[in-house]
Amino acid sequence: MMFEHVLFLSVYLFLIGIYGLITSGNMVRALICLELILNSINLNLETFSDLFDNRQLKGDIFAIFVIALEAAEAAIGLSILSSIHRNRKSTRINQSNFFE
Numbered sequence: 001m002m003f004e005h006v007l008f009l010s011v012y013l014f015l016i017g018i019y020g021l022i023t024s025g026n027m028v029r030a031l032i033c034l035e036l037i038l039n040s041i042n043l044n045l046e047t048f049s050d051l052f053d054n055r056q057l058k059g060d061i062f063a064i065f066v067i068a069l070e071a072a073e074a075a076i077g078l079s080i081l082s083s084i085h086r087n088r089k090s091t092r093i094n095q096s097n098f099f100e
Contacts, residue, residue, distance in 0.1 A: 003047065007044070010041075010044050011040070013036050013037075013040035014036075014037055014040040017036035017037035018033075020033035020036070021034060027081050027084070028081065031074065031077050034073070035073075035074065038066060038070050038073075042063045042067065045062055045066070046060065
């Protein structure tokens, strides 16, 4: 796959994630869009690591750390989301009042 195609795919995923994060009214959808943003960043890390740094694995190792961060974010985010849903009976962002 050519370098430009991978970058266009990464930008497309990033823009879908940003659009979904801004327009999302549901917390689950916001978490999924955040995962899309982080995956597009991983795609860029892998692409530029392969292009510029083919002997060392700096981009690959950093991408593994980002994947671990994504897993922790998903686990903690979904546990917080289930707690909010249990207490508020809704996962809508605009219906949640965290200061009550």
